[in-house]
Amino acid sequence: MIEPHAPAPPGVPPTRRGTGGQAGRARLPVRPGTGRFLVLVCVFVCAACGLVYELELVALASYLIGDSITQASVVVSVMVFAMGIGSLAAKRLRGRAAAGFGAIEAALALLGGCSAMAVYAVFAWTGDWGGLWTDGPRHLLVAFSLAIGLLIGAEVPLLMELIQRIRRQDAGGAVADLSAADYVGALVGGLAFPFLLLPWLGQLTSAMLTGAVNAVAGGALVLGLFRGELSRRGRWLMFLTNAVVLGLLATAAVLVDDFERAARQAVYGRDVRVALHTDVQEVVLTGGTRGRPLDLFLDGRPRFSGRDEHRYHEALVHPAMRGPHARVLVLGGGEGLAAREVLRHPGVRRVDVVGPDAGVIRLARTDSALSSLNGHAFDDPRVRVFTADAFAWLRQGPPATAYDVVVADLPDPGITASMKLYSQEFYGLARQVLADDGRLVVHAGPVASRPRVFWTVEATVRAAGFRTTPYSVGGRASSFAAGPDRAAGASRGPRDWGFVLASASASASASASASASTSASAAAANTTPRQRPVAVQAPRPRPRTHTGPFSVAALAAAERRADATRVEGLPPSTLVHPRYGD
Incomplete structure (x- = not known):
């Protein structure tokens, strides 16, 4: 049974009470039941965003490298491994769970939101993956998978700490609540990516939108529900960090059409005549005018010349x-x-x-x-x-x-x-x-x-x-x-x-x-x-x-x-x- 904490000594913030770095009950602007619900909603949103990042990397790996079974296996296994390492690393942040969670969500939003654009940019402007870049796309995708997996893995332990600060309960019940919200969020993210985000927004914009949602959810939870755990300076720093992340993602979203055109020309040449995303694949036609031969590419692969x-x-x-x-x-x-x-x-x-x-x-x-x-x-x-x-x-x-x-x-x-x-x-x-x-x-x-x-x-x-x-x-x-x-x-x-x-x-x-x-x-x-x-x-x-x-x-x-x-x-x-x- 968990004993109630003794009153905090003078000068020690209420959220730092107790021993062993364990925090006491947080001061919330809402009732505890509402606070728990909001944390579970954040778990749901973060899980959905995390799975979208994972599927985005798998799609990029299959599109840019080919052999989707191998690439999906590499991306998923690296991310799952990194999530385990991230969970262990998050133990050091339990004493500052709110600030740590906010920082992790801002970093995850920026990395995940810009991952697709960064990988495609390197692919487009480095030309052939031969020579020095023989394993370039694999290394780059593994790096993103590792970094995003580390951040995703650190989310749940910190959210567990935050939800326990609202109202202490047995560990099994808390894990069950968070796991339920996490799995349902993963289901929604897994269905939204192929049926909504990818066909309507494409790979680049869908990743940026997911990053924006991730940043808003993390920032809103920390600044709205757990702002009492941050100093005035910490709150401003958190606000400015999320504002910069959202600004970068918004700028990238505005420029995405120009980026896609420039990248497409870098990949296919300047005589691209038709470029469209069908329900099945990306279709690009080049040439066919002024004596240039007509070439067809399907998902980046040359279909005919x-x-x-x-x-x-x-x-x-x-x-x-x-x-x-x-x-x-x-x-x-x-x-x-x-x-x-x-x-x-x-x-x-x-x-x-x-x-x-x-x-x-x-x-x-x-x-x-x-x-x-x-x-x-x-x-x-x-x-x-x-x-x-x-x-x-x-x-x-x-x-x-x-x-x-x-x-x-x-x-x-x-x-x-x-x-x-x-x-x-x-x-x-x-x-x-x-x-x-x-x-x-x-x-x-x-x-x-x-x-x-x-x-x-x-x-x-x-x-x-x-x-x-x-x-x-x-x-x-x-x-x-x-x-x-x-x-x-x-x-x-x-x-x-x-x-x-x-x-x-x-x-x-x-x-x-x-x-x-x-x-x-x-x-x-x-x-x-x-x-x-x-x-x-x-x-x-x-x-x-x-x-x-x-x-x-x-x-x-x-x-x-x-x-x-x-x-x-x-x-x-x-x-x-x-x-x-x-």
Whole structure:
């Protein structure tokens, strides 16, 4: 049982009574019940802000570095570790709990509120993360995770001390009250970030707003409820500190649009034409005017470059189109370029395109440069577009009875969000929608730089019951990469594309290995860049027959190139055991 404290000696403030640094009952401007409620409200707000900071760092790590599973694990584990250290360090501040809590909240508001802008600024203006900056983003994010975790960890012990000063109760009851408020606040913060803050305000502004809320909550609690524990000088210092923090956050919020434009130009160059945040990702289009090639970036990753996208899409589509191809399914390819290549073949009666992002599909229809590049494929009456996740769409059952060709034009398997689209279960669903003599072609990432990933894709396709023909097309003219590469520089981009052509029947597999037309040589397919105009211009007439670069000899050479990198004995990737991490 806790004994009441004796009266304080003369000259000792009431809040410093007792022994061992333990404070007595605080003098409050409100009733004790109201004071406890206000402290619990502050716990709720601080917990919500803390989780928003954590999710913000995870989102930044995944966006700037890639491999979201690894980055999320690093950020969360470092923050949890730091929170434990912060809780221990807060023991030294229990004698000055109110002043310590106010200072911690001001520092947390400034660090957490500006973390996103600081990390993105370093990323934008230091260019490629190579050389000296190979591990730069990881180090910077770990530093922010550590500092923010230390401050978050120090909050609860100090709040526990403050709530005990209002009215002493058993430790178990006090912990239960604070834990309840803390967990409910974390729930609200965890839901607010993806469903409210991120879509409406974006990463930078949402972090600043969270910091402002954090500063107001901490300052209001200390200056309003526990001001008796501070000297007059301490109250003014606390007020000015929070005013400076709020002023800095407000200034950053006012300048955030100019900052984003400048940072975007530093990352993508000065010819950014379109930059928008859809419900799925950030979409950036550059070039497409005055003879500059049109480039598309999705969440900072180069999706295609107008310099050489035709070589990728021709290599992806045309080998699979030998044989029946009246009904074609394109999974991914929301920019319309794979559909453009499909429509070059006579006899195509129906093309279904399944893309996850309505914003990209809308740009493919309405942006003059992009619609010109894709040959206005989405205006063709044979093309039907579905906005859906490819995996879920296949599970629900496609409208066509069976497809002659399925083209999987999907992001690289090294991206965590795409791993399920390279699983044995996914290829099993694709097999169910294929006709008996149908073919499946899969973009499987670069071969030379990531052979284990490529051959894991091939092993996974085989495990789903397909006969496979892996092949590789090299000699890129630019840095176009559908994979997880964060830099747009050619020095970072892989120099080849790998594909897996597959069928469920032996006869279809045999014809697939000799697929494509015979009008160009292997050298034209693999070593000679062919430039195409990508500036805004009148729609190019679509040829009635395909005269692309893939000959039988070219495809055979592409098969040999891939086979030279073969890695044997790799297990398939499944939903419960993805195997594409580098």
